[in-house]
Amino acid sequence: MSFRLFKRLRAMLGCGLAVAAVLASAPALSASDTLRVATEGTYPPWSFKDASGNLQGFDVDIANALCAQMKMKCQIVAQAWDGIIPGLQANRYDAIVASMSTTPARRKQVLFTNKYKETTSSFIVAKDSGIKDVTPAGLKGKRIGVQRGSSQHQWLTANGYDKTATLVLYDDTRQPELDLVAGRVDAIIGNKATFYSGFFKRPESKDYTFVGPEFKGGVLGDGNAIAVRLDDTDLCNRLNTALDAIMKNGTYEQIRKKYFPFPLM
Template sequence: MKKMMIAASCALAMMASGVQADERDLRIAFDVPYEPFEYKDENGDLTGFEVDLAAAMCEEMQANCEFVIQAWDGMIPGLVARKFDLIMSSMSITEERAKRVLFSEPYYITPGGWFGPNDFDTDVTDMDAMKGKTVGVQRGTTMDTFVTEEMGNIVTIKRYTTADDMVLDLEGQRLDVVFVDYPVGEQTVLSKDGFKEVGESVKLGEGVAVAMRKRDKAVAEEVNAALRTIKEDGTYETIMKKYFTYDVKI
């Protein structure tokens, strides 16, 4: 594999201008932990579906990529402030975000999933039954938007910076149920005893894409070309099967 620089740290100071097509040093931001998409393994190394996909994309682009960790709340502000060049951290395409960033073609789509304790027997689509329940979501996600718009006047919404913190409150019975990316719930909730999927999954949005600054159109073209190539040559499929038992390709 061509040279990769992987760092789980804050990004270095950004260049004064935007990224040009012929520049091959790119910084890609991830929000960690968000298993199975991006997380640290038992050795403390950054790994996950999107991390592997980013590495394959960078190899195809012949780019030296530095992987940096950024809290979700600061993702778009950090991109705009040139702390990094790309966001590849399960960022769903939305109309509001598209006003601020340039999205690549979508590279995966997964539904939102409802998860709770085994004794949770409420129909999450029944607003009368859900009245007074406390629902956990990760702040600023499409799941947060969905619950806010559909149930904001019905349930108490608790927002979390990380999925791990949300699951801790679910285990501590401070939440009745959580609504998260299905693979995240599968990894962080269903892997624990005493919890189950409590409602049908819900497909949200147009899919997940790489986010870049509006001016970096040349880089977006390269990113799209690289993503298409690794889908066509089987690399995407190989990475996907490492983390999922179902198809997330879009």
């Protein structure tokens, strides 16, 4: 089979069984292996460190559930977002479970499993800001806070916000919220479910509100999935099988209800 045909199959089927059959000779992980997982670690409620420095959160629980389903040990590490794909490519870990959006650009760098949740993005502003229009023209001259390298950062740039407003970039998701409250930025954009279960659960959020429509698709991606290396089709298939199992046996819903009162799929 030619490499061009292989790439076409992979594009159509992701890490489906047809591609796995083509790569049947690739080395497979045994049931006793340790799955090395990277997550972001500063992105509550998806992944964060508790007072003892232990990783917690929805993505951490999902990773542990998948490892248990595959009868593998889980080794989960925190990795800064802008280096998370390079770390995977450098073989520092085997999979990324970090609410990563399945954008077209990322599909060229990693192989995604089936999605395990949907995602939408929204702006937040102060209630008394007078901001109603969140188009590039509507935010002209404003300062917009966003996590560096995130899909929302890419979306802002792709839609010309960097030409009308000042993009203020952060290495995590909490700092933009703090700067919004402190008045150092006029608006922030990020994952709506994250804002709902994090920022809007804290007292300082009472004077702030979502504004404008929800955004999804395109560079914001088609939901969130687990990323593995482009040639790691065997692991991708095993993760898909495990994902299907935890969704059918109720484990996924138990984890979801622990963090969110609303469905994620």
